[in-house]
Amino acid sequence: MKTKIVTAIFLLMGISVFAQNVNNIQMPELLNNNSRKTINVPNILGYQTLKCDFHMHTVFSDGIVWPTVRVDEAWNEGLDAIAITDHIERNPSKQDVGGDDNSSYEIALPRAQQKNIILIHAGEITRSMPPGHFNALFLKNTQAVDTENWRDAFTEAKKQGAYLIWNHPGWKAQQPDTCLWWDEHTELYNKGMINAIEVFNEKEWYPIALDWCMDKNIAPHSASDIHGINSEMYNLEDYHRPMTLVLAKERNLESIREALFANRTIAYFGNILAGKKEYLKAFFEASVEIHAFNENNKEKSYIIKNASDVPFQLSSSNKSFTIPANGEALVTLPSNFKNEFVIKNLFIKGTENLQVSLNL
Template sequence: MKKLLSFLFLLGLTFNLSAQIRTDLRLPELNGYKVLKCDFHIHTVFSDGLVWPTVRVDEAYREGLDVIAISDHIEYRPHKDDIKASFNRSYDIAEKYAKGKGVTVIKGSEITRSMPPGHSNALFLSNCDSLDTPNYMDAFRAAKKQKAFIFWNHPGWDAQQPDTTLWWKEHSELFDGGYMHGIEVVNGNDYSPEAHQWCLDKKLTMLGNTDIHAPIQADYDFAKGEHRPMTLVFVRDNSVQGIREALENRRTVVYFQDKIVGEEGYVKELFENSIEILSVDKSEKNVRIVLRNKTDLPFKLKKTAHDINLVYFREYEIKPHGTHAINIKLNNGVKSGNVNFEVTNLLVKPNIGMQYNYPL
């Protein structure tokens, strides 16, 4: 019996240790900025989530996240008969548990209203309880008084906008009044091209989050290579103030499935810092370019309009940490020109990939 108990203890210890192995997403730095992997929209049992706040910290650590925001609903708490607490309590538990684990926890809440204006997250709050008010504008005013960073959640959610994704007059009032600083371009695995365009037009910060309620592995099959969506934030330092400063200045892109969504400048720099040219061999009639991908991101290239005397394949995929050769045939005495591609999984406009050219 003692041997059996010892075996079960060691087995449990092994499972516990393996559960805490961190998998880091390897990415390049951008022009001196450090890249933080963030999820600013998650739920616990203190609203309609199914896990304790400490579980969210452990999930974030295992999946290589640097920052999470506990954003439990203000208006919707289906477990309130069993869990009676301040709206600050889920953050307090998670923040205390996260100390020393390399995960920063941001205090936030979700203002949960029907459309319009729908749901919004307020981050960097000092007191979540003050948002508990019948009038939605009073909740936004309370968040603004605390200098919160506020973003519109899942604008195309079919439960609230089943046929079209609209920008309502109430959103103009929030935007014009300084109550909207960003929009979720990705929620779970749902990408909103309308939100992408609004962010570009109105200079709003792009965010991508899980909006997770169940245990994370219920929604994402990590064994098959799936990953949670996240917001990549380019910070000068990884303090809470540094994260806020980056969000306020729109230094973000969104990573979901195998795609990056963002403003072209940041997306292009991310791509250029990810790819290393190992060699360029040029002869009278051929050029061979060998590339190496230094990151965990794939890059999918599709040939666009070009000089017809430069002959190369239509499509390429540069796999994570892989090398790839691009062979260009030079016809009719051509000596130079541009190799032109669309990087189809780097979206810089709604459903449009980044244009890229390489001069020979």
């Protein structure tokens, strides 16, 4: 009799457990762990190197995502600061989503504060060429920039203290045959209304624009100009999204503003850096560490370590090698080696690479 009772109890317990499992079984292992990617770039020259993307769109212009998604993407991908730059004049979604030219910033700001992403109030002045498209950063009221005459739009943006970036100057939809600097750009430049130029946009690299930046002391920028979902656009396993590295005194909005107006930027896209010689040289020197380990009368061997996400492609008259990202290279050089290299993926002009001597 006791055996039957015990058996019945175990059966009832099994039925009870089984019934609970049928109602709700949690499988948290299927969920994204929401981890943030780390972008390994050195702090240089006493500044913090902030990772920034100042060109992107949402449903409040011709993008396909809600503004908070841009913040989430930026956090997941390791950025420090972003600007949502919805088109001011051309907004095909306005009749569907409502709001005004300030709405994407206002919606995204609480999420940015929650995730420690610095969000810059901005918009894109969207005009035919010339002068083309310009992002205006640090606006106070984007709606006020929506004027019929493009010169009035720039004047209003400048009145608000905007930092103005000439977007995709070589975009074939506006410059199908060549990448030109127009008289209208000289007019804007002379009035202090071209603070930066995108030398890279989305998947396009404009070497001539880097020449303009260096010749005219204008900051080079790189940006995604993302309209869709960033992870569907870019190969984020092997690369980062295009971004502008800003050399800021501190990690805050005012320090970014100061750094931008002081032209302390490096354009970072693919495995390429583009910018002023002194910034690229400092970036390289802060990233690499060289150790000699074997020497004889004819040659000397070195281990060269790289602590950054940027591989360095070095070339000389008789020796070429790559120092891999977050890795090291074993390099053997003859004793009479002439220590002069160009780094093929670091550009100080459109067709000119950074030259270095290794600390051997």
